[in-house]
Amino acid sequence: IFKERYYPFQEAMLVMGKDQGKEFNALRAEVNQGITVFKKDIIDQAAKIHELFERSGIEKGMLDQQSNNPLFKLDKIIAEKFEYVNSFEKYLDNFDQWPHKTLKDISALLHLFDSINPLLKVLVEAYNTGSAMYHTYRGIAKNSAYLRLMQAMADLLKNYRSENKTLLISDAQQLLRGITGSDVDNPSFIWEKTGNKFKHFLFDEFQDTSSFQWMNFLPLVKNAIAEGSPGIQASHLVVGDVKQSIYRWRNGDWRILHSNLKHDLLADNVAEEELSFNRRSSENVIRFNNFLFQKLPPILQNQLNDIFADSGLSYLQEYWDQGNSDLIVKAYEASSQEITESTLPGGKIAIKFFFKGEEPEDDDVNPLAANYAIERIVELLNQGFSMNDIGILVRTNSEAVQILDCIFQNSNYAKLTAAAGKTFQVISGEALKIANNPVIQLLLSTFRLLSVHEPESGIYKAECARLWFQVRNPGLEQVGLSAEDWIGFSFKSVSELKDILPAELCSGFNSYRQLPVNELAEKLISNYQLGTGLTENHIPFLLAFRDQLALFSSAGDQGITAFLDWWDKEGSAKALPSSKNQDAVQVMTVHKSKGLEFRAVIIPFLDWRLNKSSTGAIKKLMWVNAEAAGFEKFNSLPVDYTKSLVSTVFAREYFEEMLLNYMDELNTLYVASTRAKDYLCIICPKTPILKPTSKVPPNDIQFFLSELF
Secondary structure, eight states, rough: SSSSHHHHHHHHHHGGGHHHHHHHHHHHHHHHHHHHHHHHHHHHHHHHHHHHHHTTTTGGBBTTGGGOOOOOOHHHHHHTOOGGGGGGGGGTTOOOSSSSSSSOOHHHHHHHHHHHHHHHHHHHHHHHHHHHHHHHHHHHHHHTTTTHHHHHHHHHHHHHHHTOOOOOOOHHHHHHHOOOOTTTTTTTHHHHHOOOOOOOEEEEEEEOHHHHHHHHHHHHHHHHHHHHHOOOOOOOOOOGGGGGGGGGGGBTTTHHIIIIHHHHHHHHGGOOOOEEOOOOHHHHHHHEEEHHHHHHHHHHHHHHHHHHHTTOOOOHHHOOOOTTTTTTHHHOOOOOOOOOOTOOOOOOEEEEEEEETTTSTTOOOOOHHHHHHHHHHHHOOOOOOEEEEEEEEESSSHHHHHHHHHTSSSSHHHHHHHHHOOOOOOEEEETTTTSSSSHHHHHHHHHHHHHHHHGHHHHHHHHHHHHHHHOOOOOOOSOOOHHHHHHHHHEEEEEEOTTTHHHHHHHHHHHHTTHHHHHHHHHHHHHHHTGGGGGGGHHHHHHHHHHHHHHHHHOOOOOOOOOOOOOOOGGGGOOOOOOTTOEEEEEEHHHHHTTTOOOEEEEEEOOBBSOOOOOOOOOOOOEEGGGGGOOGGEEEEEEESGGGGGGSHHHHHHHHHHHHHHHHHHOOOOOOOOHEEEEEEEEEEEEOOOOOOOSSSBBBBBHHHHHHH
């Protein structure tokens, strides 16, 4: 509901008003009826043909392809596997294709042909005529039950904005889009409301501009161009790089920069200039990236074109040829970068492939790749690299956790510390989250201990004891408590734990339940003596925690339980900003690395899928034009992004999304590999080995890298 493609549906809901429920019911009824009518028609006809075939006495040895003959697939068609209907195409009105080449007496088979050929023609015609809408209805039906839920969530969000006097970032462009009403090309209303008039515009990072943003800016730019003096063009600067567009999940559309800009402003008003010199990387890194991004785009484009051709959608061929059959290649045609006089010689690139079968089958676990990355970090530190020279780029936060877990394994951490010559330091978004800090965890565990009844408190007492010991004894993994102490947590009250927990906490524990959360936090910080002595390094986390307490209390203190609920839903996401001056290896996502540079870059888990479809575990929805399916009242509808969309009226949107998915992965690789100055290490786990007989196109970007290197 935060996607720009959702807004047409939302506008339709506003138009429907109180009739939404009736329209939802009508949609589901029509979709279900369409599915039922088509299935009944195909099954009834297939059953009639199957009955005639069974009565004919024709055996498999008499038929072309024998047991693989389509006539033996009629029972599967009756079982709703309708894709087998197409296999009858070559047999229609063509008896020469029916008999097996060894069959001498064809009279019985000819009689069967005469009786069922007309029926097969009707069956195939019915399937060809109705299959697109049948698959379309099925695609819509999968999510039709969620439409009410989506709209209900949107209504709740609207109420939340109203009650909290809040405007979401995702609302801004929709709001601006409606300011001028129907007179979208006249910016005078905007000038009047802002009290300013701008003659010159600068757009930075334009490749991440969304369609709504461009629609809002376009009338202003057009007006500024039109008001320029005769013969003198007004100056407007658009800065962007299509290859670095990696924020499509935030509605960014690189095609605006690539082609729409010239179309919307007219080519005569646009002058292009390429910045072809690389002033960051060393010579070998530049040459490697030039090679990689000259070879990879045409390979991916050719595979896309082959997939489209194999779909057999001839009615879309003109659309594909007009702008999509070479779009990736054109986007990367100026990717080659030149070396300057100041470019440093040398530079090293390492690529390591771990093939499928070498790593565990679990998609989220790659121990070989993680350990190989640790070995490369040790190697770099031994060569004189500083810790803050090294950046580890991952795709997801779960990958960051995986590499951090590997780093902090005792044997690995000892090797890294020895290579660094001092305590090994690492910075990541996960490490800087205040919820992961032991001092904050100690405070929260005490909060939870105060919020539960005595019979349920044992686990929280033990947790408080463990954390307090570790906070006072950093580096010690073994907690200095006896077995009797651990067992005692299950039946001893807090007041009886003065030899384990702070005495002041134990004596005043029961009275703390009545305190406001801000005052309670200060009491606990004082009781545990946090922020002093060995815990001074935790002060930034304590200050951030106080900020979160103040944020929660701004709407009125509602007690410990309410705070813990709020913390689990919202507060725990708070993280400290990282320091640029700290000597530490940085672990971050590729998206956060954009605009940064590192002397050495390691990409430990390059096992990215080019085209991710919707699955049972992870839904990937795509909003499509509802008018194509005959439901124009809804403007747009959500469907699962799966290969089955090829058989629907949404095939055009499916292939467009596939192309954009390919570009997303290619752009992400481009951003990651161009962060490196002197050293680039790419590690590819679970690289597939394609069988010569495989008809499925490879879907892993590391496969194409293994073919190139």
